[in-house]
Amino acid sequence: LAGTRTAVGESHTNYLQPDALTPSRRDVLVLTPWLAPVVWEGTFDIDLLNAQFKLQNATIGLTVFAVKNYMSFLELFLRSAEKYFxxxxxxxxxxxxxQPELVPQLPLPGGRRVIVLRTQSHQRWQDISMQRMGAISHGARQRFLKEVDYLVCADVDMEFRDHVGVEILSSLFGTIHPDFMAVSRYSFSNERRPESQAYIPEDEGDFYYIGAFFGGSVAEVYRLTEACHQAIMIDKANHLEAIWQEESHLNKYLLYHKPTKLLSPEYMCDHDLLQDMQHRKKLGLSNIVRRIRIFALLKNKEVKSNN
Ligand code: 2GW
Ligand code: MN
Incomplete structure (x- = not known):
């Protein structure tokens, strides 16, 4: 710890003294019962975190899938990530x-690059979404373990709208689904058929995690994606598909392998949450979500059912 203090000192970072008697936020949970931080605006000092992170000289991998029509989301995804990620x-x-030939070419600063990997194009959207677990675990074994320190796995139908930085990194992190932030575990949309590998009993569950943003060290993301991939294959052999595809398996995994950090819905805000926030603002009420860092883009539900 002495070393840490010297290093921060060396980079001349001045920051507010933490006060043992003053909580960072009074309106939200900032620590789970298993002592994992929940990341909200106001709970971290980014300059301090950046100074600490620079000492690791680490590289972050961001995986994203753009198959078939969803190629149209990729440019905004990458452009906005260049601004905020x-x-x-x-x-x-x-x-x-x-469609490797359609990947947009963006000018990137040193230390940042796009690596295009070919993946299968399944007929059913459910298979496109679920195959990501197998593809990420395969990619981790093939190259991510050698090339990066952390892996962040994201949906492509989203836009970075504000800072998303090293405060999210940890051995294993998941993101609280915006629609389930104030919901009892009985109402989580977990898989409820005991025959499925994704089964979670009604009286279990900590948070409902969104499939669109999770990550951690490459080793931990490898374990997670490989476990989910195996579970999906077993379900398939039994002619089962979990209610929310790989999101259901992710929730099962994170229930029994507690994440070491959780991201608040600032990191995956959707249209409903945005409307709720605007409504509260009009009424002069304070907002729980103070910053929209990642926005899940609205898409035509028809596209999803007809694809
Ligand atoms: C998916 C649904 C309907 C039609 C097309 C697709 C599709 C998805 C596609 O044609 N091409 C493609 O590349 N994808 C990838 O799968 C893309 O990366 C996309 O972001 C991801 C998940 O599909 P998406 O974004 O339509 O799902 P959501 O936003 O409704 O998300 C939640 O539920 C999913 C499972 O049903 C996943 O768990 C996702 O992570 C969740 O956020
Ligand atoms: Mn999505």
């Missing part, structure tokens, strides 16, 4: 696609 750090974007 891990600014000033080393980043490898791993773009999985069936």
């Amino acid at each position: 891990m600014a000033g750090h080393r980043v490898n974007y791993y773009v999985f696609t069936d």
Whole structure:
């Protein structure tokens, strides 16, 4: 710890003294019962975290899938990530696609690059979404373990709208689904058929995690994605598909392998949450979510059912 203090001192970072008697937020949970931090605006000092992180000289991998029509989301995803995702750090974007020739070419600063990986194009959207677990675990074994320190796995139908930095990194992190932030475990949309590998009993569950944003060290993400991939294959052999595909398996995994950090819905805000926030603002009420860092883009539900 002495070393840590010297290093921060060396980079001349001045920051507010933490006060043992003053909580960072009074309106939200900032620590789970298993002592994992929940990341909200106001709970971290980014300059302090960046100074600490620089000492690791680490590289962050960001995996994203753009298959079939969803290629149309990729440009905004990458452009907005260049503005807000891990600014000033080393980043490898791993773009999985069936159309490598359509990946937009963006000018990137040193230390940041796009790596295009070919992936299968399944007929059913459910298979496109679920195959990501197998593809990420395979990619981890093949190259991510050698090339990056952390892996962040994201949906492509989203836009970075504010800072998303090293405060999210930890051995294993998940993101609280915005629609389930104030909901009892009985109402989580977990898989309820005991025959499925994703089964979670009604009286279990900590949080409901969204499938669209999770990550951790490459080793931990490898374990998670490989476990989910195996579970999906077993379900398939039994002619089962979990209610929310790989999101259901992710929730099962994170229930029994507690994440070491949780991201608040600032990191995956959707249209409903945005409307709720605007409504509260009009009424002069304070907002729980103070910053929209990642926005889940609205898409035509028809596209999803007809694809
Ligand atoms: C998916 C649904 C309907 C039609 C097309 C697709 C589709 C998805 C596609 O044609 N091409 C493709 O590349 N994808 C990838 O799968 C893409 O990366 C996309 O972000 C991801 C998940 O599909 P998405 O974004 O339509 O799902 P959501 O936003 O409704 O998300 C939640 O539920 C999913 C499972 O049903 C996943 O768990 C996802 O992570 C969740 O956020
Ligand atoms: Mn999505």
